[in-house]
Amino acid sequence: MSSAVSFQQVTKHYGSFEALKGISFDVEEGSFFGLLGPNGAGKSTLINAMSGLLVPTSGHIKVHGEDVVHDYRKTRRALGLVPQELIADPFFTIRQLLELQSGYFGIRGPEQSKWINELLERLALSDKANSITNELSGGMKRRVLIAMALVHKPRVLVLDEPTAGVDVDLRHTLWEFTKELHQKGHTIILTTHYLEEAEALCEKVAIMQHGEVKALDTTSELLACHPFRYVRVSVEDETQPLSEALKSKLVESDASGYLFKLEKQQSMSDMLGMLHQSGLDVKDIRSRDASLEEVFMNLTGAAQS
Amino acid sequence: MMEFNFSGCWALFVKEVRRFYSVAVQTVFAPVVSTLLYLLVFGQVIDTQIEVFSGLSYSQFLIPGLVMMAILQNAFSNTSSSLIQSKMHGNLTFALLSPISPFEFYLAFVGASVIRGLAVGLGILVIGVFGFGLTFNAPAWILLFAVLSAAMMGGLGMLAGILSDKYDHLAAFQNFIIMPLTFLSGVFYSIHALPEVWQDVSHFNPFFYMVDGFRYGFFEQSDVSVNLSLSVTVAFLVLISAINLILLNKGVKIRK
Numbered sequence: 001m002s003s004a005v006s007f008q009q010v011t012k013h014y015g016s017f018e019a020l021k022g023i024s025f026d027v028e029e030g031s032f033f034g035l036l037g038p039n040g041a042g043k044s045t046l047i048n049a050m051s052g053l054l055v056p057t058s059g060h061i062k063v064h065g066e067d068v069v070h071d072y073r074k075t076r077r078a079l080g081l082v083p084q085e086l087i088a089d090p091f092f093t094i095r096q097l098l099e100l101q102s103g104y105f106g107i108r109g110p111e112q113s114k115w116i117n118e119l120l121e122r123l124a125l126s127d128k129a130n131s132i133t134n135e136l137s138g139g140m141k142r143r144v145l146i147a148m149a150l151v152h153k154p155r156v157l158v159l160d161e162p163t164a165g166v167d168v169d170l171r172h173t174l175w176e177f178t179k180e181l182h183q184k185g186h187t188i189i190l191t192t193h194y195l196e197e198a199e200a201l202c203e204k205v206a207i208m209q210h211g212e213v214k215a216l217d218t219t220s221e222l223l224a225c226h227p228f229r230y231v232r233v234s235v236e237d238e239t240q241p242l243s244e245a246l247k248s249k250l251v252e253s254d255a256s257g258y259l260f261k262l263e264k265q266q267s268m269s270d271m272l273g274m275l276h277q278s279g280l281d282v283k284d285i286r287s288r289d290a291s292l293e294e295v296f297m298n299l300t301g302a303a304q305s
Numbered sequence: 306m307m308e309f310n311f312s313g314c315w316a317l318f319v320k321e322v323r324r325f326y327s328v329a330v331q332t333v334f335a336p337v338v339s340t341l342l343y344l345l346v347f348g349q350v351i352d353t354q355i356e357v358f359s360g361l362s363y364s365q366f367l368i369p370g371l372v373m374m375a376i377l378q379n380a381f382s383n384t385s386s387s388l389i390q391s392k393m394h395g396n397l398t399f400a401l402l403s404p405i406s407p408f409e410f411y412l413a414f415v416g417a418s419v420i421r422g423l424a425v426g427l428g429i430l431v432i433g434v435f436g437f438g439l440t441f442n443a444p445a446w447i448l449l450f451a452v453l454s455a456a457m458m459g460g461l462g463m464l465a466g467i468l469s470d471k472y473d474h475l476a477a478f479q480n481f482i483i484m485p486l487t488f489l490s491g492v493f494y495s496i497h498a499l500p501e502v503w504q505d506v507s508h509f510n511p512f513f514y515m516v517d518g519f520r521y522g523f524f525e526q527s528d529v530s531v532n533l534s535l536s537v538t539v540a541f542l543v544l545i546s547a548i549n550l551i552l553l554n555k556g557v558k559i560r561k
Binding site for chain 1: 308315316320323324328404405
């Protein structure tokens with residue numbers, strides 16, 4: 001499968017600070033790709049470099065084979081970005097903004113008006129079409145940004161923290177809409193702090209930290225490669241002390257009991273043995289594989305130490 | 306072959322014109338009124354006491370200078386305030402994500418600033434023609450200097466907008482550079498009325514040539530040759546445009 005976006009040794013320096021340290025990877029056409037990492041990892045810098053909002057210090061970024069610096073007209077037509085920061089324009093209504101943005105891309109006429117109406121409808125903005133952005137809530141502004149990103153029907157949609165500060169209903173609507181676009185063949189690149197969203201949506205994930213890619217694989221492979229599985233144990237008496245062996249495996253404890261992590265090769269019999277030796281009065285035991293959040297914490301936490 | 310995104314450039318130009326038109330009271334009518342106050346105060350007080358050019362009242366002499374001052378200041382304001390507002394609100398991002406080249410971007414912004422400068426200038430000119438019997442001896446020169454000067458100031462406004470990180474920076478640019486240079490450009494006087502030293506200093510002020518050339522279009526009289534004024538105006542327009550295009554191409558303070 002061909003690449004929708006290709007990063008080749010991309011660096012970005014701000015004085016002596018290296019925001020991106022030679023990033024190289026490809027995003028396959030038609031894929032749903034997650035770009036994860038803690039704050040300051042370089043995700044937005046990479047996305048902005050891809051979109052033309054900043055110029056990389058070195059390296060190349062290609063969108064559908066075209067260089068984002070030299071062939072920026074083609075790459076910007078192929079790319080739609082929903083930026084992280086909310087944007088306001090006090091002079092124009094939402095419909096006017098969408099029409100102007102269409103004009104920037106050289107698209108006008110009845111077909112485009114129809115598409116703008118469709119976007120407004122799908123994003124539940126029809127009744128706000130004649131409002132200015134300053135009159136809208138944060139969630140509404142986020143929808144406007146999505147409409148703006150889609151107004152020229154880009155093949156690649158980049159969503160930078162699209163659900164930050166958005167209520168559950170809207171988040172659900174956004175993901176349904178995004179999944180629909182993906183099914184229609186759009187490539188989706190997503191950054192999010194809600195890792196359960198990335199786990200549910202993304203086929204492939206890159207985890208970034210300190211301007212570098214720490215892990216890059218399919219979501220299922222990243223989860224499978226995680227060295228631990230997790231066991232939640234509910235007990236009758238939470239004041240009863242844990243043995244040293246159990247303490248070494250403890251991740252967290254709360255009112256519902258304990259969460260332990262076990263190496264994957266370790267058998268459940270070992271765990272049961274340790275619980276028995278501690279003399280704990282066990283009510284319930286549930287075992288599960290790692291979540292993407294735990295993979296993320298393991299990768300980024302290890303790198304921090 | 307060099308591609309020109311005419312549609313994108315036009316859409317951005319229209320957006321910029323509609324932006325200032327949507328607040329026309331502030332961007333067009335207010336400057337017309339405040340400039341006419343100069344005419345009222347200076348014109349009425351000094352009208353009978355000074356004859357700058359032979360056969361002309363002071364008010365008639367003053368009006369073209371005031372028109373040009375308004376054109377210069379408003380063309381500057383349009384690009385500079387639009388750009389810094391767009392940076393502050395973040396909506397500049399929309400244009401930056403589009404397939405509009407730096408040249409098209411520059412052309413659209415400067416084009417809109419020319420329209421605003423001319424709109425304000427025209428408002429004052431109408432009063433001058435009907436209220437003070439102002440005539441146009443060489444209208445082509447008037448139009449040429451009005452458009453070129455507005456474009457130069459639109460470019461200067463863009464430069465200020467690019468370099469400013471906050472409104473304070475822009476205010477400094479406007480109050481410490483633009484205002485003094487426009488007030489000392491011969492709007493209110495002929496430089497021949499100044500001491501020789503100040504006459505020499507005035508020759509280093511590019512705005513002086515714009516005012517003088519513009520005034521030539523009305524009276525066919527000027528302090529310096531109209532060709533010299535045209536050359537200086539064009540040279541500054543080219544210089545400011547070149548600096549802007551270099552900054553826009555590099556993305557200085559815009560594509561961070």
